[in-house]
Amino acid sequence: xxxxxxxxxxxxxxxxxxxxxxxxxxxxxxxxxxxxxxxxxxxxxxxxxxxxxxxxxxxxxxxxxxxxxxxxxxxxxxxxxxxxxxxxxxxxxxxxxxxxxxxxxxxxxxxxxxxxxxxxxxxxxxxxxxxxxxxxxxxxxxxxxxxxxxxxxxxxxxxxxxxxxxxxxxxxxxxxxxxxxxxxxxxxxxxxxxxxxxxxxxxxxxxxxxxxxxxxxxxxxxxxxxxxxxxxxxxxxxxxxxxxxxxxxxxxxxxxxxxxxxxxxxxxxxxxxxxxxxxxxxxxxxxxxxxxxxxxxxxxxxxxxxxxxxxxxxxxxxxxxxxxxxxxxxxxx
Amino acid sequence: xxxxxxxxxxxxxxxxxxxxxxxxxxxxxxxxxxxxxxxxxxxxxxxxxxxxxxxxxxxxxxxxxxxxxxxxxxxxxxxxxxxxxxxxxxxxxxxxxxxxxxxxxxxxxxxxxxxxxxxxxxxxxxxxxxxxxxxxxxxxxxxxxxxxxxxxxxxxxxxxxxxxxxxxxxxxxxxxxxxxxxxxxxxxxxxxxxxxxxxxxxxxxxxxxxxxxxxxxxxxxxxxxxxxxxxxxxxxxxxxxxxxxxxxxxxxxxxxxxxxxxxxxxxxxxxxxxxxxxxxxxxxxxxxxxxxxxxxxxxxxxxxxxxxxxxxxxxxxxxxxxxxxxxxxxxxx
Numbered sequence: 001x002x003x004x005x006x007x008x009x010x011x012x013x014x015x016x017x018x019x020x021x022x023x024x025x026x027x028x029x030x031x032x033x034x035x036x037x038x039x040x041x042x043x044x045x046x047x048x049x050x051x052x053x054x055x056x057x058x059x060x061x062x063x064x065x066x067x068x069x070x071x072x073x074x075x076x077x078x079x080x081x082x083x084x085x086x087x088x089x090x091x092x093x094x095x096x097x098x099x100x101x102x103x104x105x106x107x108x109x110x111x112x113x114x115x116x117x118x119x120x121x122x123x124x125x126x127x128x129x130x131x132x133x134x135x136x137x138x139x140x141x142x143x144x145x146x147x148x149x150x151x152x153x154x155x156x157x158x159x160x161x162x163x164x165x166x167x168x169x170x171x172x173x174x175x176x177x178x179x180x181x182x183x184x185x186x187x188x189x190x191x192x193x194x195x196x197x198x199x200x201x202x203x204x205x206x207x208x209x210x211x212x213x214x215x216x217x218x219x220x221x222x223x224x225x226x227x228x229x230x231x232x233x234x235x236x237x238x239x240x241x242x243x244x245x246x247x248x249x250x251x252x253x254x255x256x257x258x259x260x261x262x263x264x265x266x267x268x269x270x271x272x273x274x275x276x277x278x279x280x281x282x283x284x285x286x287x288x289x290x291x292x293x294x295x296x297x298x299x300x301x302x303x304x305x306x307x308x309x310x311x312x313x314x315x316x317x318x319x320x321x322x323x324x325x326x327x328x329x330x331x332x333x
Numbered sequence: 334x335x336x337x338x339x340x341x342x343x344x345x346x347x348x349x350x351x352x353x354x355x356x357x358x359x360x361x362x363x364x365x366x367x368x369x370x371x372x373x374x375x376x377x378x379x380x381x382x383x384x385x386x387x388x389x390x391x392x393x394x395x396x397x398x399x400x401x402x403x404x405x406x407x408x409x410x411x412x413x414x415x416x417x418x419x420x421x422x423x424x425x426x427x428x429x430x431x432x433x434x435x436x437x438x439x440x441x442x443x444x445x446x447x448x449x450x451x452x453x454x455x456x457x458x459x460x461x462x463x464x465x466x467x468x469x470x471x472x473x474x475x476x477x478x479x480x481x482x483x484x485x486x487x488x489x490x491x492x493x494x495x496x497x498x499x500x501x502x503x504x505x506x507x508x509x510x511x512x513x514x515x516x517x518x519x520x521x522x523x524x525x526x527x528x529x530x531x532x533x534x535x536x537x538x539x540x541x542x543x544x545x546x547x548x549x550x551x552x553x554x555x556x557x558x559x560x561x562x563x564x565x566x567x568x569x570x571x572x573x574x575x576x577x578x579x580x581x582x583x584x585x586x587x588x589x590x591x592x593x594x595x596x597x598x599x600x601x602x603x604x605x606x607x608x609x610x611x612x613x614x615x616x617x618x619x620x621x622x623x624x625x626x627x628x629x630x631x632x633x634x635x636x637x638x639x640x641x642x643x644x645x646x647x648x649x650x651x652x653x654x655x656x657x658x659x660x661x662x663x664x665x666x
Contacts, residue, residue: 005446008420012427013410016440029442031407034367038409038462039445042453074364076371077346078411078460087341094345107349109362110462112372113338116664120375120455127411129371129443129462331449 019154020068024233026156027064027216028132035070035154037061038129044331046093046124048182050174050193053126054096056268060333061130062104062198063217067271069141069155069207070132072200075101077111078127083118093124104198106130137207144210145276151213159213160234162304165280169202169271169287170295171195172223173251176265179332181254188257192250195269202292203271209286211279215271219333221324224263226272227309228323230302237306240321243314244299263311264324266332274302352487353401357566359489360397360549361465368403368487370394371462377664379426379457381515383507383526386459387429389601393666394463395437395531396550400604402474402488402540403465405533408434410444411460416451426457437531439463470540477543478609484546492546493567495637498613502535502604502620503628504528505556506584509598512665514587521590525583528602535625536604542619544612549605552666554657557596559605560642561656563635570639573654576647577632596644597657599665607635 010023020030028037041057058075065072077097081090101108134153135141142153151159174195181190199217206212214234218226223245227238247262255262269292275283280298287293311321343356353363361370374390391408398405410430414423434441467486468474475486484492507528514523532550539545547567551559556578560571580595588595602625608616613631620626644654 001446001448004420004423008424009427009444009446012424013431013441013444014435016407016442018407018440018442022440022442022444029407029409031440031442032466034407034464036407036409036443036464038411038443038460040411040413040447040458040460042413042447042449074349074351074362074367074369076369076462078371078373078462080373080375080458087337090337091341091345094342098346102347107351107355107364108346109349109351109355109364110369110371111342111346111355113334113342114373114375115334116375116455121458122449122453125413125454125458127371127373127460127462129409129411129460131367131369131464133365 020156027067030068030154033134035065035068035132037064038127039064040125040127041333042125042331043179043333045182048194049178051196052093052096053124054093055100056196057126057128058097058100059196059198059268061128062106062200065130065132066200066203067155067215067217069135069138071135072106072130072132074107074109074131076129077108079113080121080125081115082121082123083115085123100198104200135204135207137204141207141210141212144279145213155212155215157214157229157233160230160236160274160302162236162302163277164213164274164302165277165298166238166240166300167273167275167284168245168297168299169293171246171248172267172270173247173255173262173265175268176329176332177251177254180329188254190250190254192248195267197269197292199269199271199292202287202290205286205290206273206283209282211276211283212273213276214274217271219266219268222264222266223272224321225323227321231309237303238300238309239303239312240300241312244297246295246297260328263321264328353489360400363401363487366467368398368401368465370397371460372397373458373460374666375458375664376512376666378515381527382511384529385426385429386457387426388433389529390459390461391430391433392529392531392601394461395439395533398463398465399533399536400488400548400550402468402471404468405439405463405465407440407442407464409462410441412446413454413458414448415454415456416448418456433531437533468537468540474540474543474545477612478546488545488548490547490562490566493563493569493607493635495569495635496610497546497607497635498610498631499571499573499633500606500608500617501578501630501632502626504579504581505600505603506580506588506595506598508601509662509665510584510587513662521587523583523587525581528600530602530625532602532604532625535620535623538619538623539606539616542615544609544616545606546609547607551603551605552599552601555597555599556605557654558656560654564642570636571633571642572636572645573633574645577630579628579630593661596654597661
């Protein structure tokens with residue numbers, strides 16, 4: 001997928017010289033001061049423990065905008081339905097979208113609804129796009145973060161440098177396990193709920209504390225994928241301590257059962273954040289003061305003397321933490 | 334569809350008090366000076382006479398932003414593929430998107446690509462969202478247009494008033510007929526090409542001329558639907574002269590064969606524009622000076638003394654021009 005995007009798509013779409021361009025493949029683009037992001041949501045089942053496709057579509061795009069250091073202000077909603085889709089289910093999904101957006105203080109301001117014939121689509125697909133302005137705290141955050149004078153003000157994947165402290169905002173793997181356990185045929189049940197939630201409020205608090213250089217919501221491919229993106233785009237090694245990464249017992253046991261690494265499955269209400277060391281404790285405190293970040297933990301550090309993302313395991317060993325090959329869990333977002 | 338949207342969706346999505354809100358169902362929303370629009374494209378076949386789903390997805394959203402009086406600056410691209418979709422077709426579609434956006438001077442700045450399992454989707458679906466700023470000519474246009482001091486500066490559906498002149502920017506029905514004749518099973522062939530094209534340049538020229546009060550691209554449901562939206566939202570009657578509406582011979586004969594009204598099928602490179610009478614001829618000239626608007630024609634007038642959209646037929650009669658019931662041509666956009 002990644003090579004398809006790089007080789008076929010980015011070369012075809014006319015490149016544009018803007019603050020944060022498409023080619024950087026950050027969570028949002030930034031053009032003329034506006035952060036702009038899009039995502040299509042195809043999760044199955046559409047209702048799962050702790051959420052539904054509507055809450056996911058609203059939260060996911062709010063988070064992509066928030067991860068750049070922007071304050072999301074508005075979303076679009078593009079819904080495509082298969083003919084015969086239950087109107088009561090549609091109402092439930094739109095209610096969930098409305099409630100989620102409302103609670104996050106973001107408007108769903110424009111929309112489109114199309115219906116295709118039976119068989120043209122499996123039930124429903126939702127695209128949301130989001131726009132946002134620079135967070136009022138971003139400039140101040142940048143003053144604290146930009147020790148070497150070369151980093152982007154925006155929280156870009158290419159911003160991570162030697163010594164930056166890596167923080168995870170809470171338990172990882174909840175969304176993936178919740179979705180899988182909501183599916184028939186996986187042969188396991190679980191009480192784990194999806195973590196799906198908008199993180200704009202939490203991110204604003206973290207920025208107000210200051211010193212952030214990069215942020216990312218570890219969705220598809222999980223924490224492993226997100227850290228590897230930083231590693232590649234920033235050209236910096238990252239060491240993470242496995243025993244510092246919060247994983248719920250229910251997630252751990254489900255992952256063992258399925259032979260999946262909890263660091264490789266998607267989250268929808270978590271952020272990984274890179275912070276200059278002087279402000280790491282402040283940011284941790286700021287995160288912990290929020291409901292979404294109350295279980296935040298410092299998990300690692302960026303290091304120029306190593307080349308990869310290295311996981312120090314609980315039993316004292318070390319291994320390279322690679323991107324998942326293929327999708328360990330299809331259709332979780 | 335319309336009642337579904339009004340009753341189930343608009344009530345669920347938290348309303349927001351912005352310049353042009355979701356509830357007005359204009360072509361774009363406007364929030365904090367930014368026009369913002371979204372659309373999902375599901376046209377079949379994906380390659381048709383005169384265009385493809387990629388050119389359509391880029392043009393359609395550029396046009397929705399342009400119809401508000403905004404200058405589109407950036408698009409998002411959310412593509413969902415069925416597993417097994419031909420990579421060569423995908424390349425062709427992305428090339429087409431890139432070329433169309435480039436020619437229109439608009440960047441595709443952010444994107445998402447997802448693949449679902451075989452059978453989860455029929456081939457491909459593209460969502461584009463677009464953002465734009467107020468056209469630099471909009472303020473001046475407004476000074477000329479706003480005789481009664483009560484109209485919105487933005488070219489909203491609710492802006493049409495007694496005496497406004499209705500202009501169509503060229504031949505109607507081309508897109509719908511081109512798409513149908515590209516389908517197997519319709520039993521007719523045609524040399525008609527889709528009119529799919531970005532209209533931002535043409536609209537900028539029209540605004541520079543001044544006096545526009547409303548603009549709309551007559552896509553789903555065609556000119557009939559667009560005029561009825563103005564009629565309802567502006568509370569004003571509209572009379573149009575059938576013999577002034579440009580219809581190609583090939584479109585006319587195809588529509589006769591299929592029993593469809595050319596005014597009810599979708600266009601993807603046309604605008605209907607309402608102008609205060611003093612500037613109607615100027616706007617007509619401005620439109621005709623562009624490639625996309627060279628066949629523009631004055632077709633009617635808004636009248637407070639009538640209640641509906643009335644078509645004066647070529648044979649001298651009159652009939653009410655209603656919205657199409659259902660979709661006369663499914664999957665043309």
